[in-house]
Amino acid sequence: MSVARFWRKIPQRYNLVGTQCTTCGSFFFPPRTFCPDCRRAGVIVEHKFKGTGEVVTHTVVRSASEQFEQMTPYVLAIVQLDEGPRVTGQVVCAPEEVRIGMRVKPVFRRISADGESGVIYYGTKYIPAE
Ligand SMILES: [Zn+2]
Numbered sequence: 751m752s753v754a755r756f757w758r759k760i761p762q763r764y765n766l767v768g769t770q771c772t773t774c775g776s777f778f779f780p781p782r783t784f785c786p787d788c789r790r791a792g793v794i795v796e797h798k799f800k801g802t803g804e805v806v807t808h809t810v811v812r813s814a815s816e817q818f819e820q821m822t823p824y825v826l827a828i829v830q831l832d833e834g835p836r837v838t839g840q841v842v843c844a845p846e847e848v849r850i851g852m853r854v855k856p857v858f859r860r861i862s863a864d865g866e867s868g869v870i871y872y873g874t875k876y877i878p879a880e
Pocket of ligand 1: 775
């Protein structure tokens with residue numbers, strides 16, 4: 751996924767609200783309204799993920815759109831949540847500190863400020879949990 755596309759998906763990615771099929775126990779993020787295993791027997795409920803998990807892969811972003819330029823370099827990682835689904839998120843640590851398999855936990859942080867409207871967005875980022 752491109753960095754620009756990642757940031758456009760902020761509301762969905764940062765609320766960490768997905769769904770669970772209570773019939774088989776599977777978790778879905780992004781949320782699904784239909785369980786591919788249980789099909790019509792699946793009972794889908796909303797699930798707020800704890801947000802703890804571990805780094806599967808990561809990249810260091812050294813140039814970003816104007817809005818995020820002052821944050822560079824920053825670490826963007828795919829985090830496998832303890833419930834199973836994978837999410838993309840920013841890990842707040844030094845670029846040389848992040849590694850595959852690192853435990854992370856969520857923190858509620860400022861994501862960005864929209865210069866024109868003055869709106870400041872908050873959401874979930876990750877910090878090392880070890
Ligand atoms: Zn199911």
